[in-house]
Amino acid sequence: MKQSDPIFRLDGVTRRYGNLTALDSIDFTAEDNSYISLLGPSGSGKTSLLRVIAGFEAPDSGRIWFQGRDITDLPAHERGIGFVFQNFALFPHLTIFENVAFGLRNGAINPPEAEIIQRVKETIEMVGLTGLEDRNPDQISGGQKQRVALARSLVMQPKLVLLDEPLGALDANLRERMQTELRTIRERLDVTFLHVTGSETEALAMGDKVAVLDSGRIVQFGTPEEIYDAPIISDVALFLNRFNLFDGTLKDGVFHGAFGSVPVSGARANETDVYAIRYDRTQIFDTGSTDLPGPALPARYLASEYLGSSIVFLFETEDNKTVEVDHHLSLGEPRDLEVGRDYVLSWSPEQAIVFGKELAR
Known part of the structure; x- marks a missing residue:
C-alpha cells in the first residue's frame, strides 16, 4: 500500500x-x-x-x-x-x-x-x-x-x-x-x-x-x-465553544442583530441566520468610546475566569445573553473591570463569520 x-x-x-x-x-x-x-x-x-x-x-x-x-x-x-x-x-x-x-x-x-x-x-x-x-x-x-x-x-x-x-x-x-x-x-x-x-x-x-x-x-x-x-456551519462554531453566536436576520448583504446592522461581505449556508465572532477577537471598550473597530454591543460585566494562559471575561447583554471575551496573557496584562458596570464590546467585522439560511435554499 x-x-x-x-x-x-x-x-x-x-x-x-x-x-x-x-x-x-x-x-x-x-x-x-x-x-x-x-x-x-x-x-x-x-x-x-x-x-x-x-x-x-x-x-x-x-x-x-x-x-x-x-x-x-x-x-x-x-x-x-x-x-x-x-x-x-x-x-x-x-x-x-x-x-x-x-x-x-x-x-x-x-x-x-x-x-x-x-x-x-x-x-x-x-x-x-x-x-x-x-x-x-x-x-x-x-x-x-x-x-x-x-x-x-x-x-x-x-x-x-x-x-x-x-x-x-x-x-x-x-x-x-x-x-x-x-x-x-x-x-x-x-x-x-x-x-x-x-x-x-x-x-x-x-x-x-x-x-x-x-x-x-x-x-x-x-x-x-x-x-x-472556519467552521462550516453554526453548529460546529457552537460546539467548538470559542465563538459568541448571535441570532438575527441576514438580508441583502446586511446582518441585523443585537449590535445593530452590519454589512456582510460573505456568508455560509446554514439552517438559520447566525453571526459568529471568536472570544479572542472580541474587544472591550468603555461606554461612549468613539474608536470602535466595528459594531457596538452594550453589555454589563459579570465576572472573570483565570485559565492559566488566558483570562475569560463574562458579560451579559441587554437581552440577557452571556457573551465571553478571551484575553491571552501573552498580549499583556488585562485591563481592570468593575463588576456590574456597563461596557461596549466590539470587533473587526471582517473577522466575523456569518451564516445565512437564504444560501441553503
Whole structure:
C-alpha cells in the first residue's frame, strides 16, 4: 500500500437502533499514518462509528474498506484493527504482562512463546511501564492503566487503532501529558489513530485532521486550524465553544442583530441566520468610546475566569445573553473591570463569520 493511499474508507455507512439513526449514510476516507480526532457532542454517533469500524456492530447499509479490502462482513478479530476502550477493560486477575500478552496468546496467529515475551516486553517499554509487569491493574494508577490498554492493542501490531475517549477518565494534568505521549507513540509506530472525544480542546490539540460528527453525519473534516478558524456551519462554531453566536436576520448583504446592522461581505449556508465572532477577537471598550473597530454591543460585566494562559471575561447583554471575551496573557496584562458596570464590546467585522439560511435554499 502506498503512503498516500487511504487506511480505511466508509461508503454510505448507516446504523440504526430501532427508530434512532445513529449513523446516517456516512462517506469518509482516512489517510494512512495519521492522527484523526473525531469530535462530536453526546449522542452524535461517535462510539457507534468506532464500533462499526472495529466490527463489534454491523452497519444496516454501506461498506467498510480497510487497507484496500472490503471488511464489512469480517468478524472483529479478523480485521487487524486495535481498539482502546474508554474504561480500559483490563482483566483484573491478570498481571500487566499477561494483560498485554492476552491477544497474542488467544488470537488466531498464536506466535511462539519467545516471540510473545519479546513483543510484550518491547511494547511495555515503549509505553513507559517497564518494572510494572508483575503488578495487577488495581495496583497501578489511572494513567498507567491507560498505557496498559494502549499496549494491549499495540502489541498486536495493528495499522489502525481506534480510541474511544481514551483520556476521559484521567485528571487534567495527566490528560495533558497523555496527549503528548499518544502522539509520540503514534509517530514512532507509523500507524493511524482514530481518537474519539467530546472535548473540542482535546480534538484540536491531538489531531492532524479533525472530523466533526453531528446527528450521525460528518459535517466538517479538515485540519485543526481549518476547523477552528472556519467552521462550516453554526453548529460546529457552537460546539467548538470559542465563538459568541448571535441570532438575527441576514438580508441583502446586511446582518441585523443585537449590535445593530452590519454589512456582510460573505456568508455560509446554514439552517438559520447566525453571526459568529471568536472570544479572542472580541474587544472591550468603555461606554461612549468613539474608536470602535466595528459594531457596538452594550453589555454589563459579570465576572472573570483565570485559565492559566488566558483570562475569560463574562458579560451579559441587554437581552440577557452571556457573551465571553478571551484575553491571552501573552498580549499583556488585562485591563481592570468593575463588576456590574456597563461596557461596549466590539470587533473587526471582517473577522466575523456569518451564516445565512437564504444560501441553503
